[in-house]
Amino acid sequence: MQRFTDDSAYSAILLRLLPLLDDPPDDWHTVVSASPPRLVTFVNPLTVATLRNRADFFDVLSRFDNIFADGILLALVAGHLRGRPLRRAAFDGNSVAPAVFNAARREGRPIYFIGGPTGAAEKAAALFRRTFGVTVAGAEGGHFANPDARRAALARVAASRAPIVVVGMGSYIQERFLLDLVTSGWHGTGFTCGAYLEQAARGRVAYYPTSFDRLHCRAIYRLVREGPRMAFRYLIDYLPFYIGTFQAWSAHVTAKRLSGRDAHPRTVRK
Numbered sequence: 001m002q003r004f005t006d007d008s009a010y011s012a013i014l015l016r017l018l019p020l021l022d023d024p025p026d027d028w029h030t031v032v033s034a035s036p037p038r039l040v041t042f043v044n045p046l047t048v049a050t051l052r053n054r055a056d057f058f059d060v061l062s063r064f065d066n067i068f069a070d071g072i073l074l075a076l077v078a079g080h081l082r083g084r085p086l087r088r089a090a091f092d093g094n095s096v097a098p099a100v101f102n103a104a105r106r107e108g109r110p111i112y113f114i115g116g117p118t119g120a121a122e123k124a125a126a127l128f129r130r131t132f133g134v135t136v137a138g139a140e141g142g143h144f145a146n147p148d149a150r151r152a153a154l155a156r157v158a159a160s161r162a163p164i165v166v167v168g169m170g171s172y173i174q175e176r177f178l179l180d181l182v183t184s185g186w187h188g189t190g191f192t193c194g195a196y197l198e199q200a201a202r203g204r205v206a207y208y209p210t211s212f213d214r215l216h217c218r219a220i221y222r223l224v225r226e227g228p229r230m231a232f233r234y235l236i237d238y239l240p241f242y243i244g245t246f247q248a249w250s251a252h253v254t255a256k257r258l259s260g261r262d263a264h265p266r267t268v269r270k
Contacts, residue, residue, distance in 0.1 A: 011243075011244045013051045013240075014241070014245060015081070015248055016058065017043065017048070019082070020061060021043070022067060024096070032103040032164065033107055038190075039066075039182070039190045041064050041174070041178075042089065042090055042096075043068075044071040044194075045073060045074055045241035046233065046237050046238060047171055049237055049240040057175075060176060061175065070088065070194070071090070072218075073219075074241075081248055090194075093199075093205035093206035094206050094207065096191075097205070104134055105134050110134075111128075111164040112157050112162035113136065113140075114142050114177075116141060116198040118141040118143070120201040121142070121201075122140070124139070125139035137160045137162035138156065158184045161186075163189065164189050165189075168197040178192065209221065219234060
């Protein structure tokens with residue numbers, strides 16, 4: 001495993017991450033009903049810092065079938081540096097979640113929800129049952145007091161034999177949980193969802209108002225609503241992403257300039 005130890009590596013992390021990002025499907029039914037089942041996750045600017053701090057995170061991501069860009073900023077940076085547009089996709093009520101829930105209901109596939117503080121997954125699951133008619137295979141919190149509690153949760157989810165599992169535990173932790181779930185013998189389609197279960201537990205499927213979502217101002221809405229925690233995330237936690245983007249973009253511009261000079265060499269006067 002490659003370990004990144006200095007700031008100059010941020011651009012290397014970002015450039016290694018971008019090729020892994022997929023374009024989201026037009027019909028999420030194809031993902032829900034895929035055979036063999038898929039593991040699906042969503043990454044955002046915080047992922048750059050997580051990749052730097054977790055030496056095995058690239059190995060973990062390599063075992064997922066689909067990785068999507070959660071956040072317009074990451075999608076825009078990926079589009080510019082890769083040379084083709086990339087659409088944002090996030091497992092929340094303004095993006096992917098309703099399509100997945102509707103497809104699961106049509107297919108008759110129960111969903112197990114796990115994540116967030118005690119009670120959040122249960123409240124969110126009840127909301128999804130009422131709104132979308134999904135069958136809930138189980139719901140429980142994702143904050144474990146010790147490794148034994150985590151192993152017990154893995155055993156419960158595997159024993160449920162739920163064909164779909166939605167995990168909301170934060171970057172790296174949720175991906176690791178899904179992989180360990182597969183290792184325990186579970187066979188199904190897995191989605192990560194970050195903080196969505198905790199957001200939905202407040203009683204609304206769509207966390208962001210339509211106007212904020214349409215104008216891609218979701219970060220501003222979270223900043224206003226959640227205050228200092230999100231300010232710290234956007235200013236401090238995202239700093240490796242900002243540095244990596246600046247480094248990668250500078251190298252990209254320099255390379256384009258050099259290639260332009262090579263294509264149009266100056267005539268040397270004698």
